[in-house]
Structure formats: structure tokens, C-alpha cells
Amino acid sequence: MRPSNRLTELSIKNSKARNKQYKITDGEGMYLRIFPNGSKYWQLQYWSEGKQKVLSLGVWPEVSLKQAREKRYEAKKKLKEVKNNEVDTPQILVENADIQVKEKVKTATFQNVFKEWFKRQAINWTERHSRGVESSLSMYVLPGLGETPIADITKQDVIAILRKIEATGKFETCYRVRQKLEAIFSYAEIEGQCNSNPAKGLQQILTKPQPKSQNSLPISELPEFLQKIDADKSTQHTTVLAMKFIIMTFVRTSELRSAVWDEFDIQTSEPIWVIPAERMKMRRTHHVPLSRQAVAILEEMQQYSGPEGYVFPQFYNKRKPMSENTLLYFSNRLGYAGRNTIHGFRALASTVLNESRKWHPDVIERQLAHQETNKVRSAYNRAEHLDERRKMMGWWSDYIESLMLK
Numbered sequence: 001m002r003p004s005n006r007l008t009e010l011s012i013k014n015s016k017a018r019n020k021q022y023k024i025t026d027g028e029g030m031y032l033r034i035f036p037n038g039s040k041y042w043q044l045q046y047w048s049e050g051k052q053k054v055l056s057l058g059v060w061p062e063v064s065l066k067q068a069r070e071k072r073y074e075a076k077k078k079l080k081e082v083k084n085n086e087v088d089t090p091q092i093l094v095e096n097a098d099i100q101v102k103e104k105v106k107t108a109t110f111q112n113v114f115k116e117w118f119k120r121q122a123i124n125w126t127e128r129h130s131r132g133v134e135s136s137l138s139m140y141v142l143p144g145l146g147e148t149p150i151a152d153i154t155k156q157d158v159i160a161i162l163r164k165i166e167a168t169g170k171f172e173t174c175y176r177v178r179q180k181l182e183a184i185f186s187y188a189e190i191e192g193q194c195n196s197n198p199a200k201g202l203q204q205i206l207t208k209p210q211p212k213s214q215n216s217l218p219i220s221e222l223p224e225f226l227q228k229i230d231a232d233k234s235t236q237h238t239t240v241l242a243m244k245f246i247i248m249t250f251v252r253t254s255e256l257r258s259a260v261w262d263e264f265d266i267q268t269s270e271p272i273w274v275i276p277a278e279r280m281k282m283r284r285t286h287h288v289p290l291s292r293q294a295v296a297i298l299e300e301m302q303q304y305s306g307p308e309g310y311v312f313p314q315f316y317n318k319r320k321p322m323s324e325n326t327l328l329y330f331s332n333r334l335g336y337a338g339r340n341t342i343h344g345f346r347a348l349a350s351t352v353l354n355e356s357r358k359w360h361p362d363v364i365e366r367q368l369a370h371q372e373t374n375k376v377r378s379a380y381n382r383a384e385h386l387d388e389r390r391k392m393m394g395w396w397s398d399y400i401e402s403l404m405l406k
Contacts, residue, residue: 007032009065012040021192030072032060035192042068044075108193110153110184111146117187124283128254133180140165140177150188155198162206171209178202216344217336219352223403228334230404238304239330241297242312242322246342248294248397250349250368253342255279255286257321259311261302266295270390286369289390291397349396359392360385367392 007026015024017038025031029045042057057063057071114137122130144161145153158181165174181199188194217225229243246256255275264273271290277283290298298311305313312322327342346368353364363385 007065012060012065015040026065026069026072028072028076030057030068032068039192042071044072046076046079048079108150108188109147110150111142113150113188113191113193114142114146114184116191117184120187121183126254126279126281126283136173136177137180140173141181150185151194153185153194153198155202158198159202159205162202166207171207174206175203175209178206215339215341216347216351217340219348222348225334225336225340226400226404232330232334235330235333236315238301238312238315239322239326241301243327243330245294245297245301245312246327247345247400248291248297249273249288249393250346250396251275251288252281252346252369253324253327256312257310257324261306261308261311264290264298264311266290266298271295280369282369284369287386287389288367289386289393291394293397293401294393352399353392353396356395358395359388363388363392 007024011024012032015032015034017034021033021035023031023033023043031043031045033041033043035041040060042060042063044055044057046053046055055075057068057075060068063071118130118134118137121133125133141161145157148157158178161181162174162178165177178199182197182202185194185197185199189197226247229240232240242256246253249256258279259273259275263275265271271294273288273290275286275288277285280286301311305311305318309318310321314320314322331337331340331342350364350368353359354361366385367389
């Protein structure tokens with residue numbers, strides 16, 4: 001009896017990749033295994049010496065349905081001859097000694113897989129983070145491993161790359177590159193492009209980087225710092241305004257630098273700054289209620305940069321945002337080099353607000369735009385708490401203003 005032919009070239013072509021590999025059968029033990037990356041492998045399942053085994057018959061469409069059926073016929077014929085001891089192990093089985101389909105594609109070089117992985121991941125990243133990942137991999141990994149089939153890369157290959165980075169003293173960079181490599185190889189495993197993850201576990205042999213210091217001023221020194229800002233006459237006034245604004249709002253430096261006027265509504269009884277999700281570290285739209293002091297700063301900035309474009313642009317080129325280290329250099333010139341970072345104002349605000357016991361910790365964390373790791377609290381914190389946050393930001397600005405007047 002002829003085998004029941006269940007598949008057609010059209011049904012094979014229309015079989016789409018899924019999150020997990022699956023198979024569609026053609027009868028007599030032959031099926032097409034479809035991997036998450038879209039690769040389609042012909043396989044024949046058979047029994048030998050009491051064990052179930054699998055024979056690879058090729059890759060579709062290089063091996064058509066008709067050719068696969070012919071290979072099935074030949075393979076089953078040879079297997080029957082072997083079983084009857086009529087011939088030695090046939091060549092078709094020698095060529096497929098590793099009868100498990102190797103989950104790799106020879107054209108899947110590290111560079112190609114990296115591009116696939118990066119394209120998928122970048123959707124959830126900020127533009128700045130995307131540039132950083134692409135830059136570090138392009139600089140440290142692609143020159144050495146880019147053209148190598150990802151399935152052929154060994155643990156020693158990865159270690160060699162990481163040791164070169166370590167030799168330059170860039171331990172933090174080395175750690176981050178290893179993390180990205182582990183993620184890329186994990187993606188390749190899932191996609192059927194390699195069988196192992198050579199970057200996994202290597203953090204144990206790397207020099208652990210020292211945590212970055214985000215120094216913040218003691219509360220006792222904040223009044224003097226604020227007074228020095230006001231008294232400074234050598235710094236561009238727009239820089240002074242930016243420093244005051246970031247203290248009033250305790251946003252991240254990147255969020256302040258990239259702020260544009262379209263994100264602000266200050267001509268209302270409840271002024272607000274809405275930072276779009278694509279500019280936030282946690283990829284979630286962030287609302288910053290604006291106190292009267294913050295609004296006053298913005299109204300003054302409009303004389304320099306309004307009514308459109310960047311709120312805090314470069315002094316000599318309004319089409320570009322303020323340079324990344326402008327505020328830090330300003331702080332250093334005031335005598336706080338090594339003692340204060342701009343990010344430290346976020347920690348300072350958190351400390352003062354928590355110690356005041358006037359505000360719920362969840363409200364403070366929401367205003368800081370921190371990611372809640374506790375799932376229960378995360379669900380609770382989906383509420384914006386805008387009314388309470390508005391009161392809190394007003395209280396904070398009044399507190400800062402009072403210190404300036406001391």
C-alpha cells in the first residue's frame with residue numbers, strides 16, 4: 001500500500017514559525033520539524049536495536065517534498081537491509097551519524113544573529129541604550145567573532161574576547177559585554193542556531209567591577225550648595241536654571257537634556273511635564289507635576305530657548321541638547337568634584353521626602369520613576385497618584401526655596 005501523503009508543497013510553505021519548534025507529519029515516520037527561526041528540517045523516525053532514532057533527510061526547500069519522500073523510501077529500504085544483515089551500515093546513515101538535527105544554520109554567523117537579536121531587543125530600549133549596546137559589541141566582539149558561525153563559537157573564544165577587554169582595565173564594560181553575549185547566545189539557542197551558550201557562567205572568572213559611586217551631598221551641605229549656585233556669575237545663566245530645575249524635579253540628567261517644549265503644559269492650573277515612554281529608562285510614560293518654582297524657571301528659559309525645540313539646549317547651538325556633563329562640570333567648579341553627582345540629587349530628594357514622613361513611599365518611588373520589583377506592589381503602583389505627587393513636588397520645591405534663603 002502506498003503511504004498516505006499528508007503534506008503538499010503549499011501546506012509546507014504556509015506553515016509558519018511559532019514560539020516553540022513543532023512538526024507536521026507526512027506518514028511512514030517522516031515529518032517536517034519547524035524551528036522558531038523559520039528553518040524547516042526533514043526527519044525520519046525509525047527503530048534500531050530497540051531504540052527510537054531520528055534520521056535527518058535535509059532542509060526544505062533545498063530538499064523538496066518529492067525528494068524527501070524519495071529519501072524516505074531509500075532510507076527505509078536500506079534500514080530493512082541492515083536489519084536483515086544483508087548489507088553493512090549504509091552510506092546514508094554514515095553521513096548522518098549524528099542523527100539529531102543540529103540546531104544551527106551554517107550561514108548563521110555571530111554578526112547575523114546579533115543583528116536579529118538587536119532588532120528585536122531595541123524595540124524595548126531607549127535610543128541611548130541601543131546606541132551603547134551596538135557600539136560596545138561592534139567595538140569589542142564583531143571584529144573577532146562577527147564572521148564566525150555562531151554554532152562554532154566556543155567558551156574559549158568568548159573568554160579570549162573578554163580577557164582583551166579586561167586587559168584595558170574596563171571591568172564594567174567587560175561585565176556588560178558578557179551579559180549581552182549570554183543573551184545573544186540564549187536567543188540563538190531558542191532559534192535553533194546553536195546548541196549551547198558559551199558565555200554562560202563566565203562572570204565567575206572575571207574581575208568584578210566596583211560599583212559606580214553616585215555621590216550625593218549630605219543634607220547639611222545642601223543650603224551652601226544652593227547659595228553657591230545663586231551667587232555664581234561665571235556660568236551661563238541657562239546652566240544655572242537647568243541646575244535649579246533638575247533639583248526641583250529630581251529627574252535623570254538624560255530626561256532633562258532631551259526635554260522639548262511640546263512635552264510641557266505650563267499654561268494651566270495644574271502644570272505638568274509628560275515625558276514619553278521612549279525617553280524613559282523603564283520605557284513607561286512619566287508625569288512630572290510642576291511646582292510654581294519649576295514653572296517660574298521654565299518661563300525664564302522660554303526667553304532663551306522657547307517656544308519650541310529643546311528646553312535646555314546648548315548655548316551656542318539651540319538645535320542640540322545641553323551636553324551630557326555640563327551640570328556635573330558646573331558642580332565641580334563650585335568645589336564639589338568627587339563629592340557630588342547630578343544623579344545624587346535623586347537620592348537626596350528620596351532621603352528628605354522619606355524622612356519627612358509626609359509622603360507614602362510608593363508615591364515617592366513613582367515620582368522617581370523607579371521600577372518596582374515586588375509584583376504585588378507593582379500592581380498597586382499602576383495608579384499614578386498624581387494628586388498626592390503634585391502636593392509632594394510643591395512641598396519639595398518650597399523646601400528647596402527655603403534653603404536658598406537661609
